[in-house]
Amino acid sequence: MNKPLRHVWLVVGVLFVLLFTSTTYFQVVAQGRLAAHGQNQRTLQSEYGRHRGPIVVDGHAIATSQESGDTYGYLRTYDPGAMYAPITGYYSVVYGFTGIERSLNDTLSGEADSLFYHRLADVVSGRENQGASVELTLDSAAQQAAWDALDGRRGAVVALDPETGAILAMVSAPSFDPNELASHDTGAVSAAWSSLNEDPERPLTNRAIGGDLYPPGSAFKLVTASAALETGDYTAESVIPGPGKYELPNSSSVMNNFSEGRQEPCGPDDESTLAEALRQSCNTSFGMLGVEIGQDQLRSTAEEFGFGQDLSIPMGVTPSRIGEDLDDAQLATTSIGQYETRVTPLQMAMVGGAFANDGVVMQPQLVQAVRTGDLSTVSELTPKEVGQPLSAANAAQMRQMMVGVVKDGTGSAAAIDGVEVGGKTGTAEWGEDRSPHSWYVGYGQTDEQKIAVAVVVEEGGYGSRTAAPIARDVMEAVIQR
Template sequence: MNKPLRHVWLVVSVLFVLLFTSTTYFQVIAQPRLNAHGQNDRTLYNEYGRHRGPIVVDGHAIASSQESGDTYGYLRTYDPGAMYAPVTGYYSVVYGFTGIERSLNDTLSGEADSLFYHRISDILSGRQGQGATVELTLDAGAQQAAWDALDGRRGAVVALDPETGAILAMVSAPSFDPNELATHDTSAVSQAWSALNEDSSRPLTNRAIGGDLYPPGSAFKLITASAALESGDYTADSVIPGPGTYQLPNSSSVMNNFSEGRQDACGPDDESTLAEALRQSCNTSFAMLGVAVGEDQLRSTAEDFGFGKDLSIPMGVTPSRIGEDLDAAQLATTSIGQYETRVTPLQMAMVAGAFANDGVVMQPQLVQAVRTADLSTVAELTPREFGQPLSASNAAQMRQMMVGVVEDGTGAAAAIDGVEVGGKTGTAEWGTDRAPHSWFVGYGQTEQRKVAVAVVVEEGGYGSRTAAPIAQDVMEAVIQP
């Protein structure tokens, strides 16, 4: 080969290597970065141009895709929108996605690894690829009852099946219409987005599993009582102190039994049984009980219920928590659900569920099944134990005490004829010159059905007046549909 030909061959070889290297770089190494680039319209159109599987509750598609006739290919619609919006989230060409739309995006779009063979089958048969159907565990009747009972007030409701962990209702209010964010009119989407983010009531926040979390108030006494029983030093019949006032240890602060400032003792000679203290919701009794039980036992029991632990349903859940390195005064106020104690309604529904399930907390789950377009099942709910904070015998004692709260105590408004209902109200202080949050945490059961529920109404006042009737409606919808 003469010298000019060798030079040509060398140049062609170098150009070939450069072409091969650059092609490999952009198609393999840089592909994820380029696909994620905000100005990559091709990726955007590819994402929204695929048929997306529906999200289904009791056979009804609460989120579905239809051909849009524009460059995006498909439009996501929600029916009804606001009632399920904290669960479904939104699917927007401008602002991305949230909720189940985000957590199960690969499943809904058909790109999940579990759908690989179905994608191959579609390609070989010439069918258009479709995303999988996601069937939720929600009970449409319970969801509607919770939505109607909240009636637009700020707050949240969670109901679940204590034996399987299936979430039967998850409502957060106020809510929003996801259709306004899913439209392909980008100007209208931007206006709706601005209005929602400027709204001081935070309609985009799912209060059931996240946000700023809530002090649980007296509803936390269920955990303090559980810790006492699990310590082995107490039973429901144990006599505990309950004076009209209690000066917090090493503090000038004095705790009263009732928020109106009354200083009534919890029983004769400033004493009562643990069961009676729970029925009356005695602050001094549980503050002193928490100090006696100790931080380690209280924290251990709370953690066994799920406090401080990461949780996916599959949406991420903000962990509930109590304060760290508590002194005696802080431990006393923590034991009645104040100080730095913060919870999600889902966590408190898990607490109630443990009592109705012989002390076992089940992993909460929102997805009943995943099915392909040909109705073959890809995944199905499998009940899984999350923890066991108390023994079956202690859970039975807790149920007995909680039934007393509903039959002859602060939870009377949650009672249902012919149903065993147990619970605990809470009136949680959270700021100066603000009305307290209203809580009810409890369960209802018959031989055929069980349900655990947690209700919080922001600035709703007494749990006995505001949250308990809401819980009654939701439990009734599950047990007596």
């Protein structure tokens, strides 16, 4: 073989090796990465071209798949959209998915391991594979009441069944219309996406379980009071100090009690009972109480309520927290819900629920059941405990004190005739020259029904005026029907 011919065969051989290598790489080594790439049209058509199960509340499908007659096969639609959007999330051919659409994607698409035999039955019978339906725990009346009561103001409402952890309402406002992001008009979707992300009101943030979190203000005094009772050294009738002002230990800062613009003590001789201090929301009483019981007791009680825990409902929940390595001045401020204390409304609803459940905190859950197209049940809600921050006896004392707050204190706007309602308001400072956040945390119960609720309205001012009436409306929607 002459030299030029050998060169040709050498080049052909190298090309065959390169072709084999590249084919092997793309079909074997990089197959998973390329299949998962967001711009892979085959993957997109495979993903969006299959029927997706509905998301259901009280028998009404709030998210459904409809044949679209285009390349993608099915279009996801939401009804009503904005009220449930922070929960359902969106299912977009451009930007993927969020919320329940993301966290239960395998279930809704029919690809979950738990649906294997259902898929097999579809293959044998020749039916098109369909995703399972996801039934949420939400109470449509409570959700509507929370949505209407917030009335577009920035904030969030969470309501729970204290005995099971079932989430009855979860509203975050302002919200968005997921139909705009689920559209197959990619240009319109991109424009909607840009508008939502540029909106300073942050409508895509689920304020109920994440975002920047909130200082709870005086609503955190429920945790401090619980920690004090659990030491065994205090009862609701224990007399504690409550001067008009408290010079924080080793600090130049002063903690005050204000009443109509004046520094006021919390009782005669600068003292009051623990119950009276909670009713008045006495800052100095709880600041001094937190220092007295100590950081370890306060932290362990908060952790039993769920602080610091990674929760899945099944969407991920940002853990609530208090500061680390606190000195006494920081501990005093932490004990009234300030300093570095940051919470989600979901966490504070868990706090309120513990008192109505004999001191036991249940894991919050959004999914009541998963069912196949023939209504076979794949899974159902199973109540699980998160912790027990206080005994049943101490929970009873807390309920007595919280009822006093609603009957004769700052929480009177949450009262409901014929219903035991206990709670705590909060007015949380969070920035210079900014109005404080408005809070209400509590519970309502009758012989037949219990509900725990947490409300935060950003820059809403006094909790007694803004948050408490919202909580009342939500509790009424569940209890009085």
